[in-house]
Amino acid sequence: MKKIFQIVYSLYAILVFVLLMLMVIVLVLIASVFGKDKGGDMVYVICRVWAAAWYLLIGIRHKVIYAVPHDARRQYIFTGNHQSYQDIPALLLTVKQRMRVLGKAELAKVPVFGFIYNMAAVLVDRSSPENRAQSVKQLKHVISHGKSVFIFPEGTFNESDEPLKSFYDGAFRIAIETQTNIKPVIFPDTARRMHWSSIFTMSPGINRGIYLQEIDVQGLTADDIKTLKEKVYRIMEAGLLKYKN
Numbered sequence: 114m115k116k117i118f119q120i121v122y123s124l125y126a127i128l129v130f131v132l133l134m135l136m137v138i139v140l141v142l143i144a145s146v147f148g149k150d151k152g153g154d155m156v157y158v159i160c161r162v163w164a165a166a167w168y169l170l171i172g173i174r175h176k177v178i179y180a181v182p183h184d185a186r187r188q189y190i191f192t193g194n195h196q197s198y199q200d201i202p203a204l205l206l207t208v209k210q211r212m213r214v215l216g217k218a219e220l221a222k223v224p225v226f227g228f229i230y231n232m233a234a235v236l237v238d239r240s241s242p243e244n245r246a247q248s249v250k251q252l253k254h255v256i257s258h259g260k261s262v263f264i265f266p267e268g269t270f271n272e273s274d275e276p277l278k279s280f281y282d283g284a285f286r287i288a289i290e291t292q293t294n295i296k297p298v299i300f301p302d303t304a305r306r307m308h309w310s311s312i313f314t315m316s317p318g319i320n321r322g323i324y325l326q327e328i329d330v331q332g333l334t335a336d337d338i339k340t341l342k343e344k345v346y347r348i349m350e351a352g353l354l355k356y357k358n
Contacts, residue, residue, distance in 0.1 A: 119313065119314065119315070119316060120313050122171075122315060122316065122317070123312060123313040123314065123315040124313075125171065126167075126171040126315045127312065129167060129170050129171055130167060131225075133163050133166055133167055133170075134163070134225050134226055134229070135225065137159055137160070137162075137163045137229070138225055138228070138229065140159050141156055141159060141228065141229050141232060144156050144159065144232065145232055149232070150258065152232060153213065153232055153233055154211055156229065156232045156233045157205070157211075157212070157233055160205050160229065160233060161205050161206060161209065164201075164202035164205045164206050165206060168202065168206070168320070171315075171317060172317030172318075173306055173317055173318065173319075173320050174318070174319050174320065175202075175203065175206045175207075175320045175321075175322070176319060176320070176321050176322070177206070177207050177321075177322050177323075177324070178321055178322070178323040178324070178356075179323075179324045180323055180324060180325050180326070180352065181324060181325065181326050183296070183324045185209065185210045186210075187294075188256065188259060188260070188261050188293055188294075189261045189293065189294055189295065189296040189327070190256075190261065190262050190263075190284055190287060190288045190291075190293050190294070190295050190296070191204075191208055191212070191261060191262070191264070191295075191296050191297075191298050192263075192264055192265070192266050192284055192295055192296075192297050192298070192345055192349065193263065193264075193265055193297070193298045193299065193300060194265070194267065194271065194276070194277055194299050194300060194349060194353060195265035195267045195268075195269065195270055195271060196270055196271045196300070196304040196309060197270070197300075197303035197304045197306065197307050197308065197309050198307055198309075198312075199300075199303035199304075199306045199307045199320065200265070200300055200303050201214075203300045203303050203320055203322050204263055204298070204300070204322065206322065207298055207300075207322025207324075208261070208263060208298065208322075210261060211259070211260045211261065212255075212260055212261040212262060212263055213233070213234065213235050213252070213255045213260060213261075213262050213263070214233065214234045214235070214262070214263045214264075215234065215235050215237055215248065215252060215262065215263065215264045215265070215283075216230060216234035216235070216236055216237070217236070217237065217238075217269075218236040218237060218238040218244070219238075235248055235251045235252055235255065235262070236248065239268060245283075249283065249286075249287060252264075252287055253287065253290070253291060256287075256291045256293055257291075261293075262287075263298075264283065264284040264287075266280035266281055266283070266284045266285075266342075266345070267279070267280060267281075268281050270309040272309060276349075276350045276353040276357075277346060277349060277350050277353065280342050280345070280346055282338055282342060285338050285341045285342045285345070286335070286338055288330045288341070289330055289333045289334065289335060289337065289338060289341065290335075292330060292331055293330065294327055294328060294329055294330055294331070295327070295328040295330060295341075295345055296324065296325075296327050296328075297324075297325040297326070297328070297345055297348055297349045297352070298322060298323065298324055298325065299322075299323050299325060299349055299352045299353055299356065300320070300321070300322055300323075301321055301323065301352075301353055301356045301357055302318070302319055302320045302321050303320060305318065306318065306320050321356065323352060323356055325348055325349065325352045326348055328341070328344060328345055328348070
């Protein structure tokens with residue numbers, strides 16, 4: 114019975130997702146007239162409203178926890194753990210400041226959602242060195258214009274039993290090169306709300322976004338990338354273990 118309920122609930126959640134997407138696409142089309150910069154900022158506001166409405170209608174209660182104080186007026190490179198498609202609405206409802214997310218290029222091919230995604234994210238195709246270099250250039254452009262960026266340093270879903278999989282260098286290299294501090298944010302519940310293995314594993318309940326300790330990168334150089342990456346990894350791993358229940 115539990116499995117049947119989960120499938121029925123997942124179908125309901127998907128239906129609501131699609132209907133809300135069809136409603137917001139008109140607003141996103143209007144926002145697109147203002148270009149990637151200003152229009153992209155508008156899309157983030159629209160998407161936060163969409164995420165809040167979707168969670169309300171499907172019984173997911175999002176909660177933001179500040180394990181340490183957070184100054185939303187400042188610029189950061191946010192790093193988050195990646196274990197579910199639910200990470201996207203979770204980060205939208207957790208980080209409520211001007212930002213861009215580094216996202217997978219293949220998601221831009223999804224009908225309707227892909228257009229919205231393309232407006233709001235900096236896309237990366239990790240199989241292409243040229244595309245990766247272009248994405249880094251775009252992220253630096255975003256930072257130079259006063260916005261924060263959100264990067265999943267694991268690159269893809271963590272499908273292991275460990276709290277995190279290994280990190281790529283990109284987020285930490287950009288942080289050092291732009292002298293932008295890192296702010297880890299973890300999502301310990303998203304895999305319970307929807308497992309990476311199937312869209313029919315959704316369930317209602319609590320969904321937390323948790324701000325962790327800020328890492329100062331001022332004065333660091335390229336020689337410090339490995340040490341910085343390991344420090345952020347340890348902080349995020351400890352946070353996920355602490356808040357796993």
